[in-house]
Amino acid sequence: AQKVTQAQTEISVVEKEDVTLDCVYETRDTTYYLFWYKQPPSGELVFLIRRNSFDEQNEISGRYSWNFQKSTSSFNFTITASQVVDSAVYFCALKAAGNKLTFGGGTRVLVKP
Amino acid sequence: EPEVTQTPSHQVTQMGQEVILRCVPISNHLYFYWYRQILGQKVEFLVSFYNNEISEKSEIFDDQFSVERPDGSNFTLKIRSTKLEDSAMYFCASSESEVANEKLFFGSGTQLSVL
Numbered sequence: 001a002q003k004v005t006q007a008q009t010e011i012s013v014v015e016k017e018d019v020t021l022d023c024v025y026e027t028r029d030t031t032y033y034l035f036w037y038k039q040p041p042s043g044e045l046v047f048l049i050r051r052n053s054f055d056e057q058n059e060i061s062g063r064y065s066w067n068f069q070k071s072t073s074s075f076n077f078t079i080t081a082s083q084v085v086d087s088a089v090y091f092c093a094l095k096a097a098g099n100k101l102t103f104g105g106g107t108r109v110l111v112k113p
Numbered sequence: 114e115p116e117v118t119q120t121p122s123h124q125v126t127q128m129g130q131e132v133i134l135r136c137v138p139i140s141n142h143l144y145f146y147w148y149r150q151i152l153g154q155k156v157e158f159l160v161s162f163y164n165n166e167i168s169e170k171s172e173i174f175d176d177q178f179s180v181e182r183p184d185g186s187n188f189t190l191k192i193r194s195t196k197l198e199d200s201a202m203y204f205c206a207s208s209e210s211e212v213a214n215e216k217l218f219f220g221s222g223t224q225l226s227v228l
Contacts (some may be wrong), residue, residue, distance in 0.1 A: 035216065037219075042221060043202070043221045043222045044219055044220060044221040044222065045156070045204060045206075045219035046219075047216045047217070047218070050216060091156060093156075098169055099144070099146075099161050099168065099169055099211050100146075100158040100161060100169060100171070101148075101156075101158060101217065102158070103155050103156040103157070104155065105154070105155050106155070106156075
């Protein structure tokens with residue numbers, strides 16, 4: 001069975017600060033995929049990034065970056081120079097065998113002006 | 114950008130009533146899903162659907178639930194006899210393929226309240 005844990009339930013920062021969201025996952029599958037989704041106040045789930053288990057190279061995409069470490073089963077996500085529009089709930093998710101996404105509990109990010 | 118649309122955005126119903134939640138997936142997508150999120154809890158997988166058949170379902174998706182693609186554009190979730198514990202946000206999603214790294218596009222959700 002798969003499991004995703006987001007230990008931080010809420011993070012509050014001031015605009016322009018960096019925010020790092022933690023995600024730890026469990027799976028017995030050797031091939032799996034990790035995702036981050038954003039849920040703004042409007043409610044929809046918006047895809048942000050994905051990573052496969054074979055590629056531990058960390059990347060930066062605009063203000064987003066992620067740190068995938070297979071050795072610790074972690075897939076952390078960083079927003080650099082946060083903006084008020086980044087205020088949302090962020091979900092880490094795992095897809096292994098089968099076609100379903102297993103979500104973490106989410107981290108609410110509040111960016112204050 | 115194409116999007117998944119869900120109607121209604123809010124649905125209030127009495128316990129024991131049937132409800133149908135509607136979704137219009139992205140037009141060239143072939144795989145469809147329902148997820149739900151009980152207030153304050155995780156987003157949970159309910160069911161996936163392809164080629165007019167359920168391809169996978171969770172333990173939550175019992176006989177009270179059914180899905181249907183009645184025409185070429187809509188994808189519906191029916192709850193036959195609602196219970197209080199069915200109150201949740203229900204998300205529809207679609208994807209172009211079932212490739213494991215394929216991203217899912219989600220709708221804005223239907224907030225179901227069972228009284």
